[in-house]
Amino acid sequence: MSKRHSVKHKIDRRLGENIWGRPKSPLNDRAYGPGQHGQRRKGKLSDYGLQLRAKQKLKGYYGSVTEKAFKRLYTEAARVKGDTGENLIGLLERRLDAVIYRAKFVPTVFAARQFVSHGHILVNGKRVNIPSYQVKVGDKIELREKSKQLAIVLEATQLAERDVPDYIEVDHNKMTATYARIPALSDVPYPVQMEPNLVVEFYSR
Incomplete structure (x- = not known):
């Protein structure tokens, strides 16, 4: 069985967003990343960086999804007729x-x-x-x-x-x-903006 080794609060701080909308998230008090370099100003992300971040955020939100399982869901979403990003959200929410x-x-x-x-x-x-x-x-x-x-x-x-x-x-x-x-992206109550279109671009590279 897959285990989540990272501390949940560290996931928030690493991604720079309170992705579950928790009142106790450390980002409510410290809106920067963990570690001694966490407060340094971050440079602008490349297109690849934005796509990777979107994938990490969406995958991280569901907590237990491994990379292998997430890629499998993407492949299924791409195979089904319709918008791949919307299909991916539907599969995750199922x-x-x-x-x-x-x-x-x-x-x-x-x-x-x-x-x-x-x-x-x-x-x-x-x-x-x-x-x-x-x-x-x-x-x-x-x-x-x-x-x-x-x-x-x-x-x-x-x-x-x-x-x-x-x-x-x-x-x-x-x-x-x-x-x-089955919900559309706009129906899902994510506390932060999710960008499945960037996830699709990441896997389509």
Whole structure:
């Protein structure tokens, strides 16, 4: 199983943005990168640098996605008819761990991966423990009965810092969610601007 070795706050500081919109992000107090050279003025990025940064930001946002898995999603997005950038966002938002995070069953995308891996989630009544599982429109996602009263779940549902997007229908009383539709980029509540078009350019080089 892939592990995230970097500290979440360091990801924010390295990218120079509070990519999850967390109130406790160090960028709220120190809007510069980590390390002794973090406060130095940065030069202008090349086109390649901008594309790489866009890819790192989008991949980093979903927390658990490895480079190999992310490249696979891009290849699938390019194969399907339509705008490749929009298709990529749709595929990322169909990941089971992303849906669990969007439904506010857990507080972070990192917790979502662990939550799914530990077998707390049912999809259409069957247990699924693969975070990258692709949810389909109409699928019903729910917490296992013994998982509904976990402290992490109860705390997450009360988070005021983010709302459930309208492409996921959630009942927090029953701890169920239905994937209503595949979102467009403009539907996804990213706290910062994501540029999937630059990601497409990066892989198209």
